[in-house]
Amino acid sequence: MLSKKLNKIWYGGDYNPEQWDEEVWKEDNRLFKLAGIDLASVNIFAWALIQPNETTYDFTSLDQTIDRLYQDGIYVCLATSTAAHPAWMAKRYPDIRRVDFEGRKRKFGGRHNSCPNSPTYLKYASQLAGKLAERYKDHPAVLAWHVSNEYSGYCYCDHCEKAFRVWLKKKYARIEHLNQAWNTAFWGHTFYDWDEIVVPNGLSEEWENGNNTNFQGISLDYRRFQSDSLLETFKLERDQIKKHTPDIPVTTNLMGLYPELDYFKWGKEMDVVSWDNYPQIDTPVSKTAMTHELMRGLRNGQPFMLMEQTPSQQNWQAYNALKRPGVMRLWSYQAIAHGADTVQFFQLRRSRGATEKYHGAVIEHVGHEHTRVFNEVKQLGEELQLLGDQIIDSRTNAKVAIVFDYENRWAIQLSSGPSVALDYEEEVHKYYRAFYDRNVPVDMIGVDADLSQYDLVIAPVLYMMKAGHADRLKAFVKQGGTFVTTFFSGIVDENDLVTLGGYPGELRELVGIWAEEIDALEPSIKNQIVFNEDYGHLSGEYQCSTLFDLIHAEHAEVLASYGKDFYQGMPVLTKNKFGQGTAYYVASSPEQDFITDFVATLMTENKLTPLLDSDQGVEVAVREKEGKRYLFVLNHNHTEAKFYLPETSYRNLIKGNEYHGESRIAGHDVLILVEK
Ligand code: GLA
Numbered sequence: 001m002l003s004k005k006l007n008k009i010w011y012g013g014d015y016n017p018e019q020w021d022e023e024v025w026k027e028d029n030r031l032f033k034l035a036g037i038d039l040a041s042v043n044i045f046a047w048a049l050i051q052p053n054e055t056t057y058d059f060t061s062l063d064q065t066i067d068r069l070y071q072d073g074i075y076v077c078l079a080t081s082t083a084a085h086p087a088w089m090a091k092r093y094p095d096i097r098r099v100d101f102e103g104r105k106r107k108f109g110g111r112h113n114s115c116p117n118s119p120t121y122l123k124y125a126s127q128l129a130g131k132l133a134e135r136y137k138d139h140p141a142v143l144a145w146h147v148s149n150e151y152s153g154y155c156y157c158d159h160c161e162k163a164f165r166v167w168l169k170k171k172y173a174r175i176e177h178l179n180q181a182w183n184t185a186f187w188g189h190t191f192y193d194w195d196e197i198v199v200p201n202g203l204s205e206e207w208e209n210g211n212n213t214n215f216q217g218i219s220l221d222y223r224r225f226q227s228d229s230l231l232e233t234f235k236l237e238r239d240q241i242k243k244h245t246p247d248i249p250v251t252t253n254l255m256g257l258y259p260e261l262d263y264f265k266w267g268k269e270m271d272v273v274s275w276d277n278y279p280q281i282d283t284p285v286s287k288t289a290m291t292h293e294l295m296r297g298l299r300n301g302q303p304f305m306l307m308e309q310t311p312s313q314q315n316w317q318a319y320n321a322l323k324r325p326g327v328m329r330l331w332s333y334q335a336i337a338h339g340a341d342t343v344q345f346f347q348l349r350r351s352r353g354a355t356e357k358y359h360g361a362v363i364e365h366v367g368h369e370h371t372r373v374f375n376e377v378k379q380l381g382e383e384l385q386l387l388g389d390q391i392i393d394s395r396t397n398a399k400v401a402i403v404f405d406y407e408n409r410w411a412i413q414l415s416s417g418p419s420v421a422l423d424y425e426e427e428v429h430k431y432y433r434a435f436y437d438r439n440v441p442v443d444m445i446g447v448d449a450d451l452s453q454y455d456l457v458i459a460p461v462l463y464m465m466k467a468g469h470a471d472r473l474k475a476f477v478k479q480g481g482t483f484v485t486t487f488f489s490g491i492v493d494e495n496d497l498v499t500l501g502g503y504p505g506e507l508r509e510l511v512g513i514w515a516e517e518i519d520a521l522e523p524s525i526k527n528q529i530v531f532n533e534d535y536g537h538l539s540g541e542y543q544c545s546t547l548f549d550l551i552h553a554e555h556a557e558v559l560a561s562y563g564k565d566f567y568q569g570m571p572v573l574t575k576n577k578f579g580q581g582t583a584y585y586v587a588s589s590p591e592q593d594f595i596t597d598f599v600a601t602l603m604t605e606n607k608l609t610p611l612l613d614s615d616q617g618v619e620v621a622v623r624e625k626e627g628k629r630y631l632f633v634l635n636h637n638h639t640e641a642k643f644y645l646p647e648t649s650y651r652n653l654i655k656g657n658e659y660h661g662e663s664r665i666a667g668h669d670v671l672i673l674v675e676k
């Protein structure tokens with residue numbers, strides 16, 4: 001449970017009263033109450049206001065904001081404001097400003113703009129966090145701490161360069177180890193002294209904004225180092241806060257599939273994960289669901305906070321579509337269905353000027369409550385009040401896990417060959433989607449997750465094998481688990497050094513095959529996955545593309561082979577018995593139909609059944625608590641659809657009505673069903 005003080009799904013969002021005056025504040029409270037809002041995230045971008053100069057801290061307006069909200073029963077998620085530094089600080093202390101990828105020193109401007117290794121930033125950010133915690137430690141309004149905001153971006157300044165060398169020394173101890181790890185004998189890059197190492201950017205080893213590098217070793221380490229550096233700044237603030245309020249949860253808002261940070265490392269340092277969900281109008285709903293699972297996976301299934309979503313429109317996309325009527329409610333429940341214990345918006349009141357004035361808000365520019373968006377927010381507020389504490393802190397308990405690794409994604413991006421078309425995220429999503437379409441719960445897990453609770457583990461394109469991972473996977477299969485991996489897996493270690501002796505390296509014994517070559521063709525060129533004999537739900541031919549491993553079966557059984565080209569007849573799907581379990585290898589990137597039928601086969605073999613059968617576009621997810629199963633039925637179609645319950649009776653927690661057997665759900669509607 002997040003807090004005993006407010007034992008329900010928290011409802012609210014980012015609130016920036018510093019952009020408004022007293023008249024508006026009064027109206028804000030009235031409208032918040034009307035909408036059922038009980039939580040405001042405040043002080044997110046107010047550093048310049050609180051600290052007007054070197055020595056002055058002025059909390060007057062923040063005091064007033066928090067008191068004013070609390071008088072009306074509205075709690076706060078209190079931010080530390082350190083995501084954008086004051087202009088005076090940037091002027092007086094140039095070290096706080098970042099140096100960009102091209103090596104240019106930034107001027108003041110923007111946000112998420114501080115160098116994480118700047119002595120000025122470290123000093124003043126931790127000081128501010130400490131002062132805030134000290135001041136508000138006993139304020140009954142404070143439910144959670146929101147450190148900084150959407151940590152992002154890398155810096156390439158001299159402070160970072162020095163700190164990078166220190167980080168490297170700690171990791172490698174001796175320069176020879178580093179030379180080995182980075183394979184610096186290539187192009188004569190041998191280092192004799194730590195000081196010879198410079199940051200990898202547009203001036204040294206990388207190009208195209210860091211999408212390409214000459215040396216994967218240094219580039220991977222720099223990403224780890226920058227992710228760690230930002231994480232250290234988070235920890236610094238967190239520790240200041242913890243000194244004063246050890247029991248109030250501390251979080252920072254993450255961004256799902258955002259590429260620059262290794263969120264599995266970050267999740268371990270937070271009391272609760274929170275994240276900002278901004279799908280586009282055409283983002284597959286399965287992709288959003290997958291991202292929720294990923295955020296839930298960062299702390300092993302613990303519920304998370306939905307820190308931000310827009311009530312309607314965004315402003316930073318090319319075309320900022322309105323959320324259609326009912327969609328905000330639907331997507332809010334989708335987040336809850338996958339583990340959110342809060343529903344929060346960016347933003348509560350739409351700002352008047354600057355870059356986010358066309359971003360959706362609970363209170364729009366017209367200023368009153370008679371709007372479509374406000375009414376939808378209000379309706380959801382009423383529903384969440386009625387739900388009370390029933391759902392919160394419940395778990396998913398999936399039997400299927402899909403591995404996702406942010407560092408693996410870096411490594412694939414930077415690999416330089418075999419194909420620019422390989423999209424790690426999409427390969428993972430294809431597998432996820434097949435389970436999603438069948439209403440089978442899935443956990444998204446990192447490489448160090450405990451596998452004992454799963455029947456089936458799938459690791460698409462596990463290019464980078466981290467130390468110990470292959471052994472854990474082998475132990476899992478030995479004890480009876482089913483494992484699936486694909487082409488371009490097991491190729492390199494953590495330093496992007498190839499594991500010699502045949503691909504897929506450390507996974508070779510487990511999958512019982514070896515790959516001799518990897519063909520890469522322009523993605524419109526297809527090969528076929530041909531089944532001479534049916535295997536489960538798989539039969540006939542399927543298309544595959546992009547990468548084609550040319551594999552030899554060692555111990556594995558061949559289930560399907562390539563349909564053409566000079567490797568026609570070579571295996572493309574294999575199955576290996578290993579201990580009590582089974583390991584499959586998919587040697588190319590298949591079309592979705594193959595994965596759908598393959599997943600159906602895996603489900604039969606592992607006795608996995610859908611939560612419910614439903615029409616297309618009707619999502620079913622589950623959360624469980626104290627012996628109760630809450631089935632979420634979400635209709636992503638505009639029109640009515642069907643789903644099929646057992647004959648026993650179920651009650652819909654939202655409206656109180658009952659369902660059994662063949663049932664109907666209106667377009668965009670949501671039900672939370674519990675067996676009577
Ligand atoms: C992010 C930020 C917010 C705001 C929204 C707009 O999530 O955290 O401050 O800029 O985007 O979508």
Ligand code: ZN
Nearest residue numbers: 115155157160
């Ligand atoms: Zn820097």
